[in-house]
Structures are given as structure tokens and as C-alpha cells.
Amino acid sequence: MIFGLFGSKKKKESIADLLAEFLTYQQLVGHISKAQSLQKLNRVDEAQQVLLEAERMATNYLNQNPREKKAHMMLVLFYSEVGLFDQAEPIIQRLLNSGEFQLNDEERLILSGELQKIRRQRPANQRAADGPRGFTQIYCCANCGRLHNFVSMPCPHCDWSPQTIEETARSIILSNSYFKISALLTLSRKMANGRTADDVVPNLLSDGKAYLSVPKHKQVVEQVFSMLRQNEHKNHRSLSMVRECSGCGNRVLFSGAEECEKCGEAVNWPDAIRTLACMDNLLWLLEQRVEVSSTDAFSDFVCVLVAMTNNLLRKQKVPSIRDRQYSLQLLTDMGAVCDLNKGAVIDTKNPKNLKIYLIKDSMREDSETFGLFLFKELEFFVVKMADGVRH
């Protein structure tokens, strides 16, 4: 009864949660928010000044309290928030591995997660050979086959989430930690044609069981499952709702649509939703139509697209300059994106001047339709990556 009076202790999920009651952290967040706001107003120099001030604040605190783990965490949070992952990584490693700090299980788990996230966000050419594959962790939904970013939240495409520990283990396996991106795309394509994940992936059921038999894995699965149950409906956003026509409920197809193709209702989407629809369309095309390539650039492009879609949908966070530039670089590196059977080929070497070629000998009945769809969405995507998302 007495516990009820004080409320239940909330589970901490991030470094920010660990530092929440820390006054210097609160001031630091104020500075970071101000800098981010100034950046949105294109006042880059002033934003830089505010960030320098924030960095000074965090380093001064650390210099005064070198033995305090929270002082180190604060600097990690600062560097992660501003995208200076190279500087955040050694601090986390020191916290985790040096033995200088006593960390509890919760802190260790959160810091390990942050380290993994940072390592994944490195461009492909800067990743260690034994490092994690792909720009971010991506999963193939075991229900609908679409690619998404978080196994600990319902799928943003179909709202499904694992209902048992076993299903959670299988969902974790269907990720780029265990499969190449090209294999996940093939799985996605086969599932869209009506097959189930268990059917496409041999031994998935037994692999799931084997996975759970490793105590360390089981602990992770149980934690993910518990987060899923806790957060299933909390702050959930679904792509289908965002893309719905206000008149008839139909899914608005094209990112640049001015009106619903079914009922004619005007589509008054803000730029952020148009960008979201565009990235979702591109992802669908990569899953279902585009000739899958096994190059790093192609794989990373899929991952970056999933990550940016997730950030925009769930956090309303528009793609950062870094991610935008990286996306354009990946398009250049890919050289071309081809529709099925190479019936339509889009030259992406110069993303700002995309060219589409319809190859008569390899064209299928729908090559022109899908080729043009892909071309239009890529064109829109390039504009958003080059100029940024407007208000």
C-alpha cells in the first residue's frame, strides 16, 4: 500500500533517463534545444556558439568531478545529440570497460545500447569489418514483411507486434544482425506474395528456440518483450494513419499528390508528411520492385531510408544534414536503381539530374508504370535531401 503512495519507480531506458534529475543535465538540454532550434532557423553560426558553450559546460563539470560517472554520461549525451559519435564512443567504452566506475545492470545495458547505436550510425566505409552490418538495426516484420526499425514497438506498417517470447525471439532474428539486407528484401518480397516468414526462412522456429536457449539472448528477448508490453500503445504512430485521405480514408499513394486519387479530396499534407510518404514509397519499391543489389551502398541506402522514416514518423525529426548528404552520396555510389527485370533503369550517378531509361527488351507490362513511379519518388526524395524539409 505504501508503494502506491509514492508511485511506481519508472524504468529507465536511455542516458537521458539516467540523468533526468541532474541540474547540469537540464541546463545542457536547454542549450542543445536552443542550438537545434537555431539550426532550424538557419542560424548555423549562433547554433555553433551555443553548442560550444554547452560542451564547455559539460567538460567543466567533468573536470570538476572526474570520478562521477554521470559527468561522463552527460558528455556522451551531448556528443550523441549533436552527432559527434567519434567523441562519444571512447567515453562509453571507458565507462563500460575501464573498471573505474561502478555501473549497475540498468546503466550497463543502456550504455551498451548507446554504443551499438553509435557504431551502426557510421557510414559503411568507416565501419570495422567485424562491426554491425548496416547503418541501423532493421527488422523484417514477421507479420507483413515490411522493413522497420524497432522490434520493441509495433510495426509502423501493420501495427502488429510479437505476442509471445518465442515470437519476439523470431522477430529479433529477422534482422540485419542475422541476415544480409538483400536477404531481408527477398523475404519481404516473398511475404508480400502471401508466404509466411516461417515458410520462407528454413528453421526459423527452431532457430528461435535455439536463440532462447542462450541465457544472454533470453535476457535480451525478455527485456524487449517487456518493453513491447509496456509501450505497445504508448506514443505509437502508424504510417497508414498518416497517409490516409481525410475524405474517404483511402491511402494517398503519391508523395506529391494534390488530391486523393479516389475521392478527389484536397491533400493538405505538410512537407514532413510528404517526405514521409516519399520515403515509405521508396522503401516499398525497394522491397517489392527494385532489382536487389548486394553492394554496401545499396544496403546502406535501405538502412538509411528505414532510419529516416522511423525518425520522421515517430519523433517528427526531419532528416539531419548528415543523413541527407549521406543519402545523396549513396545514390551516387549506387550508380543506378533498376525496376524488376531491369525493364526501367534510373541513372542515379548525379542525383540532382536523374535519368530514366526504359529497356525495351527487358520491359514487362508494368515496367513503365513502376519505373515512372520510382523515378518521381526518387526525384522528390533528392529535392528533400538537397534542400531539407520545409515547415
Next chain:
Amino acid sequence: MPLAYQSTEELMEPVSKLKQVLVDDRTYSVMSVRNGGMGRGWLLEQTFDDSFDPIYRRRIAVKTFDFMKDERAIEHELNIWISLDHRSVLPLKKIGRLNYRLAAIMPLLDGSLDDVIEAKGSLNEQEVSKIISDIVDGLEYAWSTFKILHLDLKPSNVLVENSSPIRTKIADWGISRLAAENQQARGLKGKAASIAMYDQKTAYAEGTPLFMAPERFSGNWVLSPTADIYSLGMMAVQLNTGILPFRFGQVDPAEEISTGAFFENACQMIENRSEGFRRFCLQCIHPNPSERPSTFREVVTQLNSIATRGNK
């Protein structure tokens, strides 16, 4: 349905039926929505018991903008607002997004001076002087630091924290202006300054007429603190008497502004107030701008002398 909202249409408009909105990565329940000229003000409360965050507090206020009107005007407001950092100015905590549209996130205060007038009817001279003094403090800061004038001062744009004495914060810098001769004002350089200068010609026509100095209707006035000082005087009269010096229903306020009749009304309304307070109010709302205090510092000096007398 376990989802935060029902459809895209509900995400966007009409707002009257909206029960929940998305603010960046959090879901908030709508406590109330107020429509303004440039957008909407949202008073929100966290739907879920999210972890503590210095920006996304349990209760927040958010302003969204009507981008169909003028995108530059919105950038202008945000540019001014984010530059202001003073205890008497409502802080802009973050530029984020509400339902995928640009939004300004700010702390939720207890209400505005409008609510104070509604609740208390009127305030005594010392209370009014303290409130006006706090506001002038913020205006003086904006003017001396950036050469910015507010130009839409009124009780609903001054937010209050319920405390004793009442603490105020100036909000809504939507039509504020940089003075023409100070494009290189400190801290607002380059783009921000040019945006802030975007439309000097229309500055005279914007604002809330009952709190706008008469010369602002003429179209050939020069930006100076006397415009804001007039609004301060009007607020002082309203806070002290509970009403504005217009004979609503009998005479068109526009006529009373153009003929200066409002000034005569005010003389009568506050004739039994202390000499210092009466002189302060009447000087501030004088139809002739050259008769008003010309600087915010002058206003502060006058207010200090009222407070000193009140203490004796």
C-alpha cells in the same frame, strides 16, 4: 483503437475535435486551444507518464503557425523570440513539431493578465506598478540589446505565474519589429536581421487596435518605444480600473482613438488615483507621442517613484 489519433484529418484540422496531438516523439492530450491571428496556442498535458524531460514537461504550451498566411512572418517571429533571453520574456524552449507541422514549445504558465482582470476585477496602484515595471524590464532588455519593439502588448500577451507578487512574462513577438536604423543589432545578424526587417511598411497596420497608439493608424509614424509605452499605459489603466477608456456601445472606439476622446475618458476614470499614478498613466497614453515618456528607462523611473511613495 489503441492509437493516438484517428486519421490524418484529425491530425491537421479541425482542432476543436482533437483530443490528442503529437509533439515531437510524445503524445499530449489537448487541454485547450486558442486561435490567434497567426496560428494557434495549445495547452497540453502528457497523455502517458513519460520520463522527465526539461523541455517536454508534463504540461506545456505550444504555438503552431498558419503557413498559408506568411511563411516569412513566422520565421521572423521565431528568429526574434529565440534571441530573447530574459526573466520577463516567455522563453521559447524549442522549435519542434506538432502533428508534423512546425511548432514553438514553451513552458505552460498559469494564465494571462486577462485572466487576472477577469478573476480580480482590478488591481491596486502598487500591484499595477509592479507588473508594468516587470514588463518594462523585458521591453527595455529587448530594445537595448536588439533594438526590438513588441508592438502588440495587451493583457492576453502577458502571461503570469501565480505567485505573490505576480510574476509576468511577455509573450507573442509575432509582429515585433527591429528599428530601421539598427539592422546590425547585436546578436541578430545577417539573415535574422534581414527577416526581422522584412516589412516595415505594414508595421503600422498590425496589432490590437484598442492597445495601439493613435499615430500607428496614420501610416507615417516612426518606430520608437513610445508605441509600446502607449500600450503599457492602456494596460495600466485597464488593470487598475478593470476597463479600457472607451465608451463601448455608445461611441465607435475608432472614432475615440482618432479624436483623442479616449484620453478624456481615462482622465475621468482615474481622477481619484494618486498624483504619481495618474500622471504616469496619462503621460503614457497621451495621443501625442512626444508627450509620452520617450524611453523605457524614463518609464522605470516614474514607476519607481510611484512604488516609493506607495511604500511611505
